[in-house]
Structures are given as structure tokens and as C-alpha cells.
Amino acid sequence: MTEENYNYRTSQTLLRNQFPGKGKLQIPIIPKFQVKQGDFDDLMLIGFDKTHPEDQNHLNRMVHFFLYDYRFERVWKTPDSDLEKLSRYRAVLSPDFSMYLEMAPIMQLYNVFRNRWCGAYWASKGMRVIPTVNWGDESTFDFCFEGIEKGGIVAVSTYMATEHDNRKAQKEWFMAGYNEMLRRIEPKKIICYNTPFPEMQGDIVFVDYERRSWKYMSYERGVQKEDLDAYRIGDIHSKTYDTIEPYLLNSFSFKGGGSAYGGKWKPSSDKDNRLSGTPGEIKTTFNKNGEKTETLIGSDGKASKEIHYSSHGNSSIHDNPHGHIITYDAVTGYPDWGNPINGVGTDFLKHFIGGKLMSTIIYDTSTPEYNRFKTISDFKWSMKHGAEIEFNWDGVKYGISHATGKITIYRWNQPDTTRQFDTPDDALEYMVGSDRLRDVITQVTVIDRTI
Incomplete structure (x- = not known):
């Protein structure tokens, strides 16, 4: 055996066995968080994707991973790459690798292991770590709470379980797992990212989702291409994308637990x-x-x-x-x-x-603010489902519709300006005056939209 082969076979990058846990699965145990005075006073979080080695303004926050997995895959693949940066913050929540109901069970187990291994590794390097807890259906309860000491601090997120936008709540799923967590872990305190359900018991520290970090930060960091490439399926043409959608089998996936498709659609206006x-x-x-x-x-x-x-x-x-x-x-x-x-x-x-x-x-009593596209993904959803849209930008009225299976954009009552696009991402490259639609879609005045 060559030295290179030996080093590979015995490396922790391969074995991941330096934090033995309990039971047959040996899921690593994250040490109990040692609380300091003021840790939870007016607590704010910062997404891992917003952390920066030169950040001096947000070091009193705890780092969360309630994000799409592609934004933080590297903490598993190259665990040393972010140690110095993360250690500067008040504390770190263990990475919330997804536990979607539709996932293969072995992937759910694998993601629990990765969550706990990263947390245990960071703790071994002197970082203050709070376990993030997530779950699937009842079949995951035998392993999804492993690696967490009883009576400690944990973190959960209700965002994907709550009713928002045109999504119904997934409350029943969330509460089943939450109550099982209380029974098995008996946490002393629970950090809840997004509004807690009234039925949630325990000492809850509410962190407002609407105070999420991008509204309070002076810079925006892009997604690293190598992180997105890990999610490619087939021969997908590489562009600059704002979301992971082009890298998935379908464009329904949202971050977190519950269903990968989010809650069922619900009406949200008179229209x-x-x-x-x-x-x-x-x-x-x-x-x-x-x-x-x-x-x-x-x-x-x-x-x-x-x-x-x-x-x-x-x-x-x-x-x-x-x-x-x-x-x-x-x-x-x-x-x-x-x-x-x-x-x-x-x-x-x-x-x-x-x-x-x-x-x-x-x-129709909807206002322009109600009709406004809140995110690029909101626009893409509308395009995927055949919406017809009227909007103004810089004093010019535009229309978006669908014809012959393509997205069609034009200046109002000027058919000769019609352009057609195969995908929502292609349509977002359309120029509205001197601006790219992608850059202003959340700012345009939406007069009317089918839904």
C-alpha cells in the first residue's frame, strides 16, 4: 500500500469516527452548551452564507444554517475551511442538513450524522455549539434526536411548517416531532427561528424571521459556483442563478423539513x-x-x-x-x-x-404592494404556472404571458416588441429599458397578475 493510499484510508475525512456516540449507530454527541450571561438577550442570528472573515459588526450573533444545503455543504466536505471565521461569532448552531419527508431514509440518517459530526468537531476546536434539531415522519424518531445531551439548549425552525405566501401550514408534522423532541431530549431552552406555534411548550427563545440578517447587513455575498455544482443533475447549462432551482429535479424544493415541496397551495386574496x-x-x-x-x-x-x-x-x-x-x-x-x-x-x-x-x-382589491414579486423565486413560480402579468417600470408598461409553450414578454400594445423565452431564468435576462429584469423584478409595479 502506498503512503498516499494509507493516508486516505485512515483520514478522518473518510472515517469520521473520532466522536463515538451511543448505541449501534454511533452518532456523534454534541457537548451541552455552556450558557453565559446575556447569551439570549435580544438574540439575533446570522446565516452562514452572510458570515465573513472581515465582519466586525455582527460578531455578537449566533450563526445559523436554516438555508438550502448547497450554501453550506463545504462545512462537511472541508470542515477546516471555515473554522477561523466561525469561531469569531458568539456561537454556532449545528448545520441543518435537510430532513425532507420525501427523502430516502438512509439520506435522512446520513444528514443527522453530518449535523452532529460537524457540531462535535466545532466543539472540539473550542467553539460554542448549539445542536439544531430537525426530523421527518415518525420513522425518523429513533435516530433524529440522537447525539444531543438531555437538558441542554437546542434550536429549531418553524418557517417551513408555517403558513406563508401561498402555502398551507405543515403544523401537524412539526408538532409531532417537536413533542417527541421534548420527551426524549428534555431541553432546558429552545431557540425558535420564526414564530412559535401557540401549542409549543418549553422555555422558548423566539428569533424573528423578519429580522433575518440581510435586512441588517451592508453587504450581500454570492453563492459559490462549486457549491451549486454539487447539486447538478445531468448536463445542465451553467449560468449565474439566484437559487438552486436549476440544479434540482424540479423547482419545488424549499429549505428545511416537512415536505420538500412545501405546504399545499392556498388562496391568499379575494382574486x-x-x-x-x-x-x-x-x-x-x-x-x-x-x-x-x-x-x-x-x-x-x-x-x-x-x-x-x-x-x-x-x-x-x-x-x-x-x-x-x-x-x-x-x-x-x-x-x-x-x-x-x-x-x-x-x-x-x-x-x-x-x-x-x-x-x-x-x-380585485389587491394593491401594487400585494401584487409585487417579493422574491425572484416568486416570479419563477408564476412563470412556471402560466401566469399573465402586467407591470410598469420606469414609466413603461409591459406584459408577460405564455404562447406555444414559451414565456412571452412585450411592451404593452406593441406586438412587434414580443420576445419569447424557454425558461424563467432566460426571461429574467430580458431588458426593460436599460435594466435587466432579474435586477428589478422585485421593484417593478405589478398592476395585475393572474394569481
């Missing part, structure tokens, strides 16, 4: 409520321009078809009126409008046999 009702009902919605949309409720109580009495500022791709057949994602329940159907008449909404024909009128 969204047109998508459910009494079977056979036709709901009529008027937007801010006075333009009418008629929505047929299908036999399952969900919208099945719509007629839009508008060309959406581009008569080359939309008749006035035109129709849409609405389908729903089997996993997320998110509605999808698909391509416009031109040449439709009122018989397009002919109600099914046995349906009760009714009529409900809805007036």
Missing part, C-alpha cells in the same frame, strides 16, 4: 378565491382596468376553465376573449393556466351535467 366554489358556479372577476374574467368551478369544487375578456396588451397572441384550461399540480396543488386558447365563445364555460349554475361577482 384567488375565484378558483374554488360550488360545482357548476361561474365566478366573474373584474380587475383594476374593469376587464372581466369568468371562471367555471368544476365538479371537484376547483376552477376548471376561465375566459379572459382582454388581449393583455398583445393581440398577436391573445384574442379578446380567450380561454384557459386550469390544471393543478398533483403534489403542491398549485393551479396552472397553460397556454391561451383563442377563438372561444361563451359555450367554452358550459357547465357539466349535474352542476348547479350560479354566479358570483368578485372585484
Whole structure:
């Protein structure tokens, strides 16, 4: 055996056995956190992706890893690379490698091991470490609480379990694991990132998600390309992306536990409520321009078809009126409008046999702030599901729609400016005046959007 081979076979990068735990799985144990006076007074966290070796302004924070895994994979792959930087902060939460319900069980176990190993390693280097706890369904309870001493401090996050944006809560899943954690670990104190549920017992230290670090920091760091490349699947063309979406099998994944797809879609405005009702009902919605949309409720109580009495500022791709057949994602329940159907008449909404024909009128009361795209991912979700959008930027009105399976962007009532794109990322490269859409999409004034 060569010296090189011997060194590899006996390296801790391969063996990871220097922190033996209890039981047959030998999951490393993170030593109990030694509390100092003031540790939890007005506690604020900083995401690992925002830490910096030259940071002097946020060293009183604890470092959290409630992020997509690709943002911190390197703490496992090259555990020494961030030691000096992390040791400068008040404390570090162990890395929250994902525990999605859809994950293969061996991957859930592997991620628990990685969480505890990194925490134990940092503690061995003199860092102050608080275990982050996450779980899957009940089948994970036999290992997901291993490696944590009883009566200590732990950290959890409710963000993925709470109702937010157009997502239903995953509260039942969260509380089942949380109560099991209380029973098995008996923590002295629980750091909760995001609003705790009222049913949560214990001495909880609430850390406001809305006070997340980017709002209170003067710099923004990009994602390292090598971190993203670890998530490539197949021959994906490499670009600069704001999220991990192009590197996943689908674009539904969110960080944390519970379902990898997030909670089921839910209506979040009066306008969204047109998508459910009494079977056979036709709901009529008027937007801010006075333009009418008629929505047929299908036999399952969900919208099945719509007629839009508008060309959406581009008569080359939309008749006035035109129709849409609405389908729903089997996993997320998110509605999808698909391509416009031109040449439709009122018989397009002919109600099914046995349906009760009714009529409900809805007036769109949404504000530009409500309609605004809060994140680039918000925009991408809309594009994925066939949304039709009107927005203003720098005094010019634009429209976004879908035709022949492509995303279509144009200046309002100027069909000759029409451009088509295959993906949301391609569409974000569209120039609105002198600005790239990607750079201003969260700032544009959204006048109207399908959902």
C-alpha cells in the first residue's frame, strides 16, 4: 500500500469516527452548551452564507444554517475551511442538513450524522455549539434526536411548517416531532427561528424571521459556483442563478423539513378565491382596468376553465376573449393556466351535467404592494404556472404571458416588441429599458397578475 493510499484510508475525512456516540449507530454527541450571561438577550442570528472573515459588526450573533444545503455543504466536505471565521461569532448552531419527508431514509440518517459530526468537531476546536434539531415522519424518531445531551439548549425552525405566501401550514408534522423532541431530549431552552406555534411548550427563545440578517447587513455575498455544482443533475447549462432551482429535479424544493415541496397551495386574496366554489358556479372577476374574467368551478369544487375578456396588451397572441384550461399540480396543488386558447365563445364555460349554475361577482382589491414579486423565486413560480402579468417600470408598461409553450414578454400594445423565452431564468435576462429584469423584478409595479 502506498503512503498516499494509507493516508486516505485512515483520514478522518473518510472515517469520521473520532466522536463515538451511543448505541449501534454511533452518532456523534454534541457537548451541552455552556450558557453565559446575556447569551439570549435580544438574540439575533446570522446565516452562514452572510458570515465573513472581515465582519466586525455582527460578531455578537449566533450563526445559523436554516438555508438550502448547497450554501453550506463545504462545512462537511472541508470542515477546516471555515473554522477561523466561525469561531469569531458568539456561537454556532449545528448545520441543518435537510430532513425532507420525501427523502430516502438512509439520506435522512446520513444528514443527522453530518449535523452532529460537524457540531462535535466545532466543539472540539473550542467553539460554542448549539445542536439544531430537525426530523421527518415518525420513522425518523429513533435516530433524529440522537447525539444531543438531555437538558441542554437546542434550536429549531418553524418557517417551513408555517403558513406563508401561498402555502398551507405543515403544523401537524412539526408538532409531532417537536413533542417527541421534548420527551426524549428534555431541553432546558429552545431557540425558535420564526414564530412559535401557540401549542409549543418549553422555555422558548423566539428569533424573528423578519429580522433575518440581510435586512441588517451592508453587504450581500454570492453563492459559490462549486457549491451549486454539487447539486447538478445531468448536463445542465451553467449560468449565474439566484437559487438552486436549476440544479434540482424540479423547482419545488424549499429549505428545511416537512415536505420538500412545501405546504399545499392556498388562496391568499379575494382574486384567488375565484378558483374554488360550488360545482357548476361561474365566478366573474373584474380587475383594476374593469376587464372581466369568468371562471367555471368544476365538479371537484376547483376552477376548471376561465375566459379572459382582454388581449393583455398583445393581440398577436391573445384574442379578446380567450380561454384557459386550469390544471393543478398533483403534489403542491398549485393551479396552472397553460397556454391561451383563442377563438372561444361563451359555450367554452358550459357547465357539466349535474352542476348547479350560479354566479358570483368578485372585484380585485389587491394593491401594487400585494401584487409585487417579493422574491425572484416568486416570479419563477408564476412563470412556471402560466401566469399573465402586467407591470410598469420606469414609466413603461409591459406584459408577460405564455404562447406555444414559451414565456412571452412585450411592451404593452406593441406586438412587434414580443420576445419569447424557454425558461424563467432566460426571461429574467430580458431588458426593460436599460435594466435587466432579474435586477428589478422585485421593484417593478405589478398592476395585475393572474394569481
